[in-house]
Amino acid sequence: MEPYILYYWPTIQGRGEFVRLALEEAAVPYQDVGRGRKGMPQIDAVLDAAIEAMPAFAPPVLRAGAQLIGQTTNILQFLGAKHALAPRTQEGRLWCNQLQLTIADVVAEAHDSHHPISMNLYYDDQKKEAKARAKDFRTERIPKFLGYFERVLENNPRRGGFAVGARLTYVDLSLFQLIAGLRYAFPQTMARLEPQWPRLIALHDMVAARPNIEAYLKSKRRIPFNEDGIFRRYPELDGQAPASLSARR
Incomplete structure (x- = not known):
């Protein structure tokens, strides 16, 4: 599968850690862009209403293909349904x-x-x-x-x-x-x-x-x-x- 892209601050666990734990448990590929080179400009871009049609207010943000998902609870709801980390009902x-x-x-x-x-x-x-x-x-x-x-x-x-x-x-x-x-x-x-x-x-x-x-x-x-x-x-x-x-x- 195409790797997820996680946008979060590079030096803290913060709210992004709740998302990282789900991605790690599911063993799905993801890129934690904030911790790579030129990560901060990429984080700024997903918060920019002039660039993104549906910008997030603040990290964490998850990109799944063309879809951009913000807010920790919202991201976990998505990952739970997608990767058997939530009930079926x-x-x-x-x-x-x-x-x-x-x-x-x-x-x-x-x-x-x-x-x-x-x-x-x-x-x-x-x-x-x-x-x-x-x-x-x-x-x-x-x-x-x-x-x-x-x-x-x-x-x-x-x-x-x-x-x-x-x-x-x-x-x-x-x-x-x-x-x-x-x-x-x-x-x-x-x-x-x-x-x-x-x-x-x-x-x-x-x-x-x-x-x-x-x-x-x-x-x-x-x-x-x-x-x-x-x-x-x-x-x-x-x-x-x-x-x-x-x-x-």
């Missing part, structure tokens, strides 16, 4: 889409825990507000979201430990990434709270052990978490003693 696909939209909600809140006022300000310019926002995120929002996903796993009538049906879907891959990101950003909080969500943690471990995902995680294609992405490790936001930090956006 409309009911099952809508359920996957609903869960993925909920994952997108908590991912946005994780980002806002370190940038609660504006993306255009440095973290150090909103550190006080970030500490208050992060405390609420740690104590109220993480338990609310992960408790919900734990119940989803518990209520799945099919055996196997997956979120939807009896086999892996893109939702399981995204839940893996959510847990991995929260562990990076809030290690102390997650270490304390994880025993409440045994099914969710078991799912994370099961996804990490899948051959295609395990190989990807060990490869150079997997960009390490860092303090430029969605999930950022600022110890003071995890309820720890302040660290010496340089100003970052």
